[in-house]
Amino acid sequence: MAGHIQDRWYKTETGPAGKPVRVQTDRHGTGMRYRARYIGPDGTEKSKSFPDRQKRLAEQWLTATAVDMSRGQYTDPRGARITFQQFAETWVKTHTTEINSREAAERRLRLHAYPYIGTRPLPSFQPGHIRTWLGELEAAVPAASHRRIIFGTVSAAFSAATDDGLLTKNPCRARSVQTPKPSRPRVVPWTASQVFGVQAALPEHLRLAVDVAGGCGLRQGEVFGLDVEELDCEGGWLSVQHQLKRIRGKFVFALPKGRKLRDVPLPDAVADAIRAHIERHPPVKVTLPWRTPDGPPVTKKLIFTGPSDDHVRVSHFNDHMWKPALAAAGIIPEPEEGQRYAAAPQHGMHALRHFYASVLLDAGENIRAVSQYLGHSDPGFTLRTYTHLMPSSEGRTRKAVDGLYRSPGKHDHGPETAQ
Numbered sequence: 464m465a466g467h468i469q470d471r472w473y474k475t476e477t478g479p480a481g482k483p484v485r486v487q488t489d490r491h492g493t494g495m496r497y498r499a500r501y502i503g504p505d506g507t508e509k510s511k512s513f514p515d516r517q518k519r520l521a522e523q524w525l526t527a528t529a530v531d532m533s534r535g536q537y538t539d540p541r542g543a544r545i546t547f548q549q550f551a552e553t554w555v556k557t558h559t560t561e562i563n564s565r566e567a568a569e570r571r572l573r574l575h576a577y578p579y580i581g582t583r584p585l586p587s588f589q590p591g592h593i594r595t596w597l598g599e600l601e602a603a604v605p606a607a608s609h610r611r612i613i614f615g616t617v618s619a620a621f622s623a624a625t626d627d628g629l630l631t632k633n634p635c636r637a638r639s640v641q642t643p644k645p646s647r648p649r650v651v652p653w654t655a656s657q658v659f660g661v662q663a664a665l666p667e668h669l670r671l672a673v674d675v676a677g678g679c680g681l682r683q684g685e686v687f688g689l690d691v692e693e694l695d696c697e698g699g700w701l702s703v704q705h706q707l708k709r710i711r712g713k714f715v716f717a718l719p720k721g722r723k724l725r726d727v728p729l730p731d732a733v734a735d736a737i738r739a740h741i742e743r744h745p746p747v748k749v750t751l752p753w754r755t756p757d758g759p760p761v762t763k764k765l766i767f768t769g770p771s772d773d774h775v776r777v778s779h780f781n782d783h784m785w786k787p788a789l790a791a792a793g794i795i796p797e798p799e800e801g802q803r804y805a806a807a808p809q810h811g812m813h814a815l816r817h818f819y820a821s822v823l824l825d826a827g828e829n830i831r832a833v834s835q836y837l838g839h840s841d842p843g844f845t846l847r848t849y850t851h852l853m854p855s856s857e858g859r860t861r862k863a864v865d866g867l868y869r870s871p872g873k874h875d876h877g878p879e880t881a882q
């Protein structure tokens with residue numbers, strides 16, 4: 464039996480003859496008599512109280528606790544007093560170092576998890592509770608892709624509780640719990656005429672953004688945060704070292720998504736367009752905080768600027784420049800008078816990255832290189848996203864096999880032999 468049992472009603476003192484004797488304490492006859500105590504895996508003392516005449520139950524509890532610890536099935540008893548919301552509110556503050564990601568996780572939990580499962584104590588969760596919650600979530604959030612993100616955040620919180628010893632296992636990972644599976648639409652890249660049509664409809668001082676995004680695969684924040692010092696037009700390279708990012712309504716300079724610094728080939732045509740742009744619109748020094756709104760100031764010589772010779776305001780650009788250009792190119796419809804442009808998430812500037820990937824893959828570039836240039840953390844993600852855009856690879860396969868089968872008299876195997 465691990466630990467020991469304290470009898471709160473009696474204590475041992477030294478008697479007149481120098482021998483130990485049991486005497487009643489001030490608590491005798493009141494409250495819980497027995498206190499079972501042990502040291503948990505985290506090195507702190509844990510305890511549970513039992514009433515009079517239940518010493519045997521206290522011993523059994525200590526024995527069961529020791530067995531759980533030896534089997535790796537131990538859970539901290541304080542978890543019984545902690546609800547999912549109480550734990551998740553603490554966990555989400557350390558979930559990630561990225562402020563935007565942390566706030567997004569907090570918002571998902573607050574809107575879609577706490578109202579359903581927030582008040583339930585952690586150890587009481589069973590897979591059935593998660594299945595019920597997912598059913599309610601499906602009614603509240605139609606988009607399976609969004610439900611998947613919410614589910615992932617909740618599962619991550621349960622995994623943290625398991626790591627902290629408050630749960631024996633994550634109920635979200637039970638075999639009976641089905642992770643929401645979004646139907647991922649195939650990427651349909653723009654044609655060259657669509658790309659250049661949108662570019663022609665943009666304000667002249669921002670048309671180069673299409674060349675940089677569509678010709679080098681940069682994200683929108685990386686485009687508008689591009690520093691002239693990160694260009695090597697003669698050597699043919701563009702270094703992606705940071706991005707322009709909005710946090711809590713304020714703009715900052717920060718590392719690229721996933722902290723993926725990278726060097727991207729700079730085609731001659733894009734380099735020439737950059738030189739011409741810089742001659743007409745010299746770079747402007749812009750100072751912004753680094754990484755967080757209260758971070759240290761950092762100065763960059765930006766190629767793209769707004770009307771006040773500072774950085775581009777991305778939301779203003781999207782609503783008042785990008786969408787009108789999409790409509791002018793016939794990609795989205797013109798709005799009715801007095802109405803706003805319809806949402807077109809598949810036709811944001813990210814569409815230029817898809818165009819870039821499609822051009823590289825069609826030219827026979829390998830998927831690992833494409834993944835590196837796009838700044839993806841996993842080439843497998845790149846392959847899953849763009850595998851259907853590799854017609855040249857399929858064509859080479861067909862040509863190789865056809866060439867083998869259609870060479871008469873050179874082999875003693877193949878379809879002819881089978882006949």
